[in-house]
Amino acid sequence: MTNNGNILHDSLANTFWSSVTTRWRPIARFLICVSTLLLVTVAAQYSHAESLKVAVASNFSGTMKRLVKQFEQQTSHNVIVSYGSSGKLFAQIIHGAPFDLFLSADQELPSKLVALGHADSSQQFTYALGRLVLWSADSNAIDEKASRLKSGDYTHVALANPRFAPYGRAAIETLNALGLVVSSESKLVQGENVAQAYQFIHSGNAEMGFIALAQLYGEGLDRLDKRRQFHGSKWIVPDALYSPIRQDLVVLNRGQAKQIAQQFFDFMRGDVATSIISKSGYSVSTNHD
Amino acid sequence: MNEPHRGDSNKKASGISTIDVSLCLDFGGGSSPPFSLAVNVSLPGAGVTAIFGHSGSGKTSLLRSIAGLERKALGSVVVNNENWQNSTFFLPTHKRSIGYVFQESSLFGHLTASGNLRYARKRAKKRTKGLSRKVIEIMGISHLLDRFPSQLSGGERQRVSIARALLTEPSLLLLDEPLAALDISRKREIIPYLELLKQNANVPILYVSHSVDEVARLADHIIVLEQGKVVAEGAVQEVFSQMDVPFSLQEDTGVLLSGTYKTHEPEWSLSRVALSGGDLLVAEVSATVGADLRVRILAKDISLSLSAEDHSSILNRLECEIIDVVEKAEQSMALVKLQTGDDFLIASITRKSLYRLGLVKGMHVWAQIKSVAIVQ
Amino acid sequence: MINFSPEDISAIWLTLKLASTVTIILLLIGTPIAYWLARTNSKMKGPISAIVALPLVLPPTVIGFYLLIAMGPNGFVGQLTQSLGLGTLPFTFGGLVVASVFYSMPFVVQPIQNAIEGLGDRPLEVAASLGAGRLDQFFTVVLPLAKPGFITATILGFAHTVGEFGVILMIGGNIPGETRVVSVQIYDHVESLAYGQAHTLAGTMVVFSFVVLLCLYWFQSKRGGQWSMK
Numbered sequence: 001m002t003n004n005g006n007i008l009h010d011s012l013a014n015t016f017w018s019s020v021t022t023r024w025r026p027i028a029r030f031l032i033c034v035s036t037l038l039l040v041t042v043a044a045q046y047s048h049a050e051s052l053k054v055a056v057a058s059n060f061s062g063t064m065k066r067l068v069k070q071f072e073q074q075t076s077h078n079v080i081v082s083y084g085s086s087g088k089l090f091a092q093i094i095h096g097a098p099f100d101l102f103l104s105a106d107q108e109l110p111s112k113l114v115a116l117g118h119a120d121s122s123q124q125f126t127y128a129l130g131r132l133v134l135w136s137a138d139s140n141a142i143d144e145k146a147s148r149l150k151s152g153d154y155t156h157v158a159l160a161n162p163r164f165a166p167y168g169r170a171a172i173e174t175l176n177a178l179g180l181v182v183s184s185e186s187k188l189v190q191g192e193n194v195a196q197a198y199q200f201i202h203s204g205n206a207e208m209g210f211i212a213l214a215q216l217y218g219e220g221l222d223r224l225d226k227r228r229q230f231h232g233s234k235w236i237v238p239d240a241l242y243s244p245i246r247q248d249l250v251v252l253n254r255g256q257a258k259q260i261a262q263q264f265f266d267f268m269r270g271d272v273a274t275s276i277i278s279k280s281g282y283s284v285s286t287n288h289d
Numbered sequence: 290m291n292e293p294h295r296g297d298s299n300k301k302a303s304g305i306s307t308i309d310v311s312l313c314l315d316f317g318g319g320s321s322p323p324f325s326l327a328v329n330v331s332l333p334g335a336g337v338t339a340i341f342g343h344s345g346s347g348k349t350s351l352l353r354s355i356a357g358l359e360r361k362a363l364g365s366v367v368v369n370n371e372n373w374q375n376s377t378f379f380l381p382t383h384k385r386s387i388g389y390v391f392q393e394s395s396l397f398g399h400l401t402a403s404g405n406l407r408y409a410r411k412r413a414k415k416r417t418k419g420l421s422r423k424v425i426e427i428m429g430i431s432h433l434l435d436r437f438p439s440q441l442s443g444g445e446r447q448r449v450s451i452a453r454a455l456l457t458e459p460s461l462l463l464l465d466e467p468l469a470a471l472d473i474s475r476k477r478e479i480i481p482y483l484e485l486l487k488q489n490a491n492v493p494i495l496y497v498s499h500s501v502d503e504v505a506r507l508a509d510h511i512i513v514l515e516q517g518k519v520v521a522e523g524a525v526q527e528v529f530s531q532m533d534v535p536f537s538l539q540e541d542t543g544v545l546l547s548g549t550y551k552t553h554e555p556e557w558s559l560s561r562v563a564l565s566g567g568d569l570l571v572a573e574v575s576a577t578v579g580a581d582l583r584v585r586i587l588a589k590d591i592s593l594s595l596s597a598e599d600h601s602s603i604l605n606r607l608e609c610e611i612i613d614v615v616e617k618a619e620q621s622m623a624l625v626k627l628q629t630g631d632d633f634l635i636a637s638i639t640r641k642s643l644y645r646l647g648l649v650k651g652m653h654v655w656a657q658i659k660s661v662a663i664v665q
Numbered sequence: 666m667i668n669f670s671p672e673d674i675s676a677i678w679l680t681l682k683l684a685s686t687v688t689i690i691l692l693l694i695g696t697p698i699a700y701w702l703a704r705t706n707s708k709m710k711g712p713i714s715a716i717v718a719l720p721l722v723l724p725p726t727v728i729g730f731y732l733l734i735a736m737g738p739n740g741f742v743g744q745l746t747q748s749l750g751l752g753t754l755p756f757t758f759g760g761l762v763v764a765s766v767f768y769s770m771p772f773v774v775q776p777i778q779n780a781i782e783g784l785g786d787r788p789l790e791v792a793a794s795l796g797a798g799r800l801d802q803f804f805t806v807v808l809p810l811a812k813p814g815f816i817t818a819t820i821l822g823f824a825h826t827v828g829e830f831g832v833i834l835m836i837g838g839n840i841p842g843e844t845r846v847v848s849v850q851i852y853d854h855v856e857s858l859a860y861g862q863a864h865t866l867a868g869t870m871v872v873f874s875f876v877v878l879l880c881l882y883w884f885q886s887k888r889g890g891q892w893s894m895k
Contacts, residue, residue, distance in 0.1 A: 014787065088855040156756055161839060164857040189756045189838030192852070199730075202736040205755040358790050382793035383801075395787055399809040408805070412796035457795055628731035 004176040050260045051078040053098060055089040057105035060128070060213050060247065061169070063280040064103070070276065071267050077260050085193055087164050093118060093252065100255025101264060103127065104245070106166040110250040123251035126135050127268050128282035130245030132170045134239040135216065136208040137201055142233040149208065149235075158200040158209025161190045170242040171210035197246075201232075210237070214281035239283075245283070269275050306334030307462065308493060311362035312354050312494045314347075314517075323473040324518040326350050326362075332510060334369045337487055337494045337609070339508035339525070341501075342431050347517040348497045349392070352463050354391050355495065357382035368461050369493075386414060387456030388462045388492075393470045394446035402449045403434035408478060409456040421456060425483050433478055444475040448482055455490065462494045483507055485570040501541040505529070505585045506664045511515060530626070530633040541586035545664070550580040562663075565630025569608045583664045588637035590623060592658040595646060597655055605658040609652055627656055671865055675842050676850040683758070683846060684826040687765040691822045692775040692815070694766070697809045699777035700807070718775075720768045731762050736836065756838035761846070765826045765837055774824040780814020781807060816884060828870075862863025 056064045061083045068079045080116060086105045088234070093099055094116060102119070104110050107126065113119045121157040136142050148154060160168035168190065175181045189206055191197035198215050213236060249268060255261030267273055274284045297556070314326040327345040332338045340348045357373065357380060366373040373380045385473055396405050410421060425431050428448045435557035454462060467483075468476045480503070487507060496506055504511060504525065511528050513521040521528050528547045548562040548569070558570050558573045562582055569584065576582065597606065609627035616623035623643045627634040634656055648654065669677070697885030702714055729883060735742045736754040736894040742763075743753045788810055808815070830848035837844035839853070847866060854863035 016864050085856065087858065090858075091855075156838070157750075158838070161853060161856070163853055186840075189840060190855070191838070192834060196835070199733065199835075200755070203733050203755075204743075205733060205737045205753060205836075206838075356794060358793070380799075382794050383798050384789070387794055391787065391791065397788065397790045397791070397806065397810070399812075407796075408792075412801075414796070417837070453795070623759045 026235040030072045039267050050258065051080055052100050052258070052260045052264055053080045054081070054101040054264070055082050055084065055093065055097070055099040056103040056104065057086045057089070057134060057247065059105050059130070059214060060103055061213060062217065063128075063277055063282070066276050066280070067268075067273055070272060071264060072237045075260070075263060077263070079264070085165075086208060092216060098254060099252055100258055100261045101249060101251055103249040105130070105245075105247055107246040110248040113250055113252070117253075119252050120256065121248040123250055123256070123265060125269065126246045127249045127273075128247045128277050128286045129285055130167060130170070130247055131213040131239075132210055132242060132245070133216065134175065134208055134235040134237060135198075135211055135232055136234070137200060138231045141208055141235045142235050144235065146235040149243070150166035150178060150180065152180070152187075154187065154207040156187055156189045156200070156206040156209075157184060158189050158191060158197040158211075159195050161192055165193050166245045166247075167197075167210065167212050170237075172247050173242040174210065174237050182284065212281065217279075217281040234265075241263055247282075262287070294638070301496035306357075306493075307336055307367075308332040308338075308367070308369070308495075309367040310351075310355060312351065312362050314354055314359055315364040316350075321492045324350075324517060327518075328353070328519055330512055330522060331511070332493075333493070334490075334493050336509040337496055337507050338510040339513065340495060340497045340514060341499065341504055341506040341511055343499055345516075346514040348516075349465055350498070350512055352389075352495060352497050352513065356387050356459075365556055367380070368559055368590055371460065376462050382627065383412075386457070386460040388457050388459035390450050390454050390462075390464045390467045392466045394438065394443065394450060396441075396446055396453070398451055398632055399439050401435055401437055402430060402441065405438070405449060406456055408433075409453045414459045415458050417459065420458065423489075424452045424455045427489055427598070428482055441652055442475070443471050444478045447471065451482070457487075458493055460497070462490065462492050464494060464496045466497050466499070468498075468500070469475055481505065501543070502664075505545050505583070513524060530635065541587070542589070542637060543585055544634060544635055545583045546586065548582050548584050550574070550576045550578055550582055552560040552578070560662075564607070564656050565631040569607075569658065570604050571660055574663050585662045585664045586634060586658055587660070587662075588635040590661075591634060591636035592655055593636055593638055593642070593648065593650050594655045594660070594662065595647065601657065603657045603659060605661065607634070607656045607658065609646060609654055609656050611652045611654060614643070614648065614650060616643065627654070629656065668865065670862065672841060672845075673847075673862070676845050676866075677869075679842060679844075680827055680846040680848075682714055683761055683765060684823045686762050686794060686825045687769060688773075688819055688822045690762065690766050691769060692819065695770060695773040695818070695822075696815075698770075698801070699774045700781055702774070703778045703781035716749050718771050721771050723883070725768070725829070725831025726835060728768060729832040731765070732832065733836050736763070743842060755836045756844060757838060759834055759838050759841055761833055761844055765829055768829060768832050769825045772825045773818040774886040776814045776821060777811065778814075780811035781816075783814075788804075801877050813885070817881060820877060820881045820884075824874060830876065833855045 007162075029271045056066075064081060064083075064242060068202055070079060071077070072079060081153065082099070083093075085111050085159050089097075089099075089102060090104070090109045090113070093102060093113060102110060102113065110119065110124050113122060134142060134146055141148060149157065159171040162168035162172045172181065175184055189200060189202055189209075194211045197209050201209040201211070249265075251261050278284050300445060308330045309630045311329045312326065316324045324345075328347075328351055342348050345441060350359065353359045355366055362374075362378070363376070365375040368386075371386075372378065373385050374398050390445070396402070398406065400408060404424075406421065410416065419543065428451060430445065431450055433449065438449075441449065451464075468479060471479065485506065496503075498505060508525050511521070511523065511525050512519050512555070514529065521531065525581070526547065526601055528546050529543065546564055548564045551561040551568065553573070554570070555562055557572045560572070560574050560576075562569045562571055562584060564584070572585070597608075609629040611625055612628050612633075613626035614623060615626075621639055621641075622637050625636045625638060625639045625643070625648060625653045627636060636656060693895055697718065698713070702710060702717075728820065733755055734740050736746070737743045738744070738747065738753055751759075752847070754763055784807065788806045789802050793804045797805060829846075829849065830852065832851055833844065833846055834852070836850060839845050839849055847870060851863055851866045851870070854866065
């Protein structure tokens with residue numbers, strides 16, 4: 001019977017392949033591969049009864065990957081992460097996007113979600129404090145006192161858009177504190193976020209710029225810099241020059257019934273996570289309330 | 290023909306004006322089947338020369354090459370002692386003194402008829418005073434000047450196109466089957482204008498056609514093309530009376546004869562035309578006594594008889610001598626070439642009749658002519 | 666009802682200035698390219714067509730990314746502009762013009778190319794037989810006969826530049842009055858949750874685009890093939 005079955009199977013397979021003309025065979029193979037992949041992906045989504053959907057601000061993406069890896073090892077749960085700018089993720093959430101948790105790049109948006117009834121205030125806390133850095137791709141451009149910034153000896157200084165990007169706002173506060181805003185105004189080039197500001201500086205189009213310190217710890221950056229063999233120069237902006245960049249996370253209504261959401265919430269407050277976060281270029285608030 | 294380069298300085302030295310064309314053009318690769326044109330002729334530098342042949346024989350390619358529109362055409366073109374092209378020199382189309390009328394209407398759609406005429410006039414190398422008015426009058430287009438091409442009929446468009454070509458005052462007028470795209474009634478409408486053109490224009494005209502009728506009416510000289518090669522060339526009357534000319538096989542085989550208008554027979558509405566071998570009665574024509582007429586007689590309209598018997602309805606009979614017989618074993622029809630006076634006739638009869646009547650070279654016969662066309 | 670802030674008005678003005686400049690430049694350099702593409706048998710026709718059409722398929726971020734690098738101080742365009750004493754192009758109006766010219770190129774070249782191809786050889790042959798040289802042929806025959814193609818190209822080139830966002834975001838640096846165009850301004854409004862202002866500007870843009878396209882289709886149906894060779 002088994003043999004018969006195999007023969008039947010083989011002949012069916014042969015008939016199938018011979019009916020597909022040689023010309024179409026690669027395309028048929030490709031379609032089969034794609035549909036198999038699709039099936040596997042869909043199956044994987046449903047096989048884990050408990051999976052967590054997290055919306056994360058882009059600037060935290062490098063750190064988040066390390067955190068998720070650690071969390072998944074500990075719990076064998078599956079975490080699905082969507083990255084985007086905090087503003088976009090916020091807009092998606094209030095329009096019903098299926099996220100359980102939101103890690104914002106600021107404090108304002110999570111608070112707004114609480115106020116709008118999309119989350120509970122008891123499940124909001126500051127998971128990281130962003131640190132601002134003045135960075136240049138040129139290793140001689142910035143000294144410990146950032147004297148070139150202060151003397152105005154540059155054509156462009158890049159920053160994230162201060163209207164909505166927390167690091168952009170911090171950069172403006174810093175320039176204000178240094179009394180440089182008026183003199184530098186026409187030289188400010190704004191990226192929509194710190195990632196773009198980073199790009200402006202990295203490509204050399206802006207001599208220097210304000211970005212998140214965490215960006216200089218990113219994996220991608222290391223690889224790039226090793227290949228191009230430059231490290232640039234930086235000045236870590238003293239905390240006193242700008243108001244703290246509080247990055248809050250909040251458990252959304254959807255996640256409140258999920259045990260895994262609570263688990264992740266607790267994980268983020270724990271020592272392991274705190275240590276990963278602080279090694280990634282953030283400060284960690286000691287005050288958890 | 291290796292025409293030496295003749296500059297303008299030699300223009301007057303050479304007495305007879307000719308159009309000397311020696312061209313090769315290969316359409317390899319792209320067009321299938323591959324086609325090549327190889328022509329080496331010297332044409333009269335005045336009057337109408339027909340370039341005759343079936344479609345695909347290379348007529349239009351030859352005309353385009355002479356106009357400089359085929360950059361790949363190699364060889365030489367010398368028109369009335371003016372060098373247009375040789376192995377080292379190529380005068381671009383816009384510098385050749387030509388008027389070109391394309392097969393299909395080619396007026397500029399964004400200009401009115403008069404705009405189209407002005408376009409040509411502005412760029413003419415010389416401008417004879419009063420020519421515009423004369424050309425407009427000859428082509429009968431004065432009432433069409435304000436119209437756009439889209440508001441003209443096919444025949445009207447071609448008349449404007451011809452007028453436009455004339456207004457450049459070319460030294461050579463090239464007409465590429467200007468009637469081909471028109472229906473029969475439009476053709477009839479435009480042919481008189483072409484005849485007027487022939488009488489009035491003092492430029493040599495090359496007229497591409499595959500219609501024996503048009504050639505018979507308009508041309509003085511003819512070259513016959515077949516598969517890109519010249520297979521016959523000469524005065525129209527001569528070429529038409531050559532029986533071995535490849536084109537003279539089908540329906541259109543016939544001769545073209547010159548005659549004189551003799552008398553008028555008003556009670557029968559007939560006219561008498563004198564040929565060198567006798568008179569012909571034809572449908573009444575309006576001409577003055579002594580005027581030259583051109584008469585076309587098709588081979589299929591001639592039957593042969595051994596006696597001068599007068600018991601049939603056929604009016605026209607000419608006594609002839611058989612000077613040649615062409616027959617082919619597998620064909621039912623044979624061609625018989627006849628001489629009457631100084632003129633030649635070609636009759637198409639069955640091979641069976643040929644043998645039944647025992648017709649051979651040198652015999653005297655009567656040619657009964659069923660129909661005659663006055664073509665000019 | 667419509668209440669634009671001074672920044673919005675500055676962005677609108679800048680956008681119109683950019684689109685007009687780019688359209689004029691594109692007509693000047695796109696026309697010879699289109700003419701060449703329409704009439705050549707060269708083997709380079711394929712590669713050049715592909716380069717011209719690239720912006721149709723590439724995401725604006727890819728174009729912006731490479732333009733940022735190419736026009737930067739270490740890129741080949743940047744080296745060139747620096748050696749000419751022009752500095753570097755990113756974050757300047759000139760930079761936006763260069764990027765937009767590249768990005769909107771197919772929208773100008775293709776309608777003109779199609780229109781010229783549609784004319785065929787005949788009108789040029791006729792003009793040549795009447796004694797018109799190359800340039801004469803272009804201005805007196807090609808230009809008027811292919812006019813609908815040129816008008817379509819102008820409208821599309823202008824509208825597409827107005828609607829450009831991704832590339833400008835990548836190389837503009839969001840400088841008010843210099844590189845902050847309407848689309849970027851709308852993005853800023855949305856990102857900063859100023860939905861009211863975003864609506865005003867975005868709604869204006871929808872109406873503008875609709876009217877432009879309506880004019881285009883109306884024009885095309887009215888003019889469709891009217892001026893052919895007759």
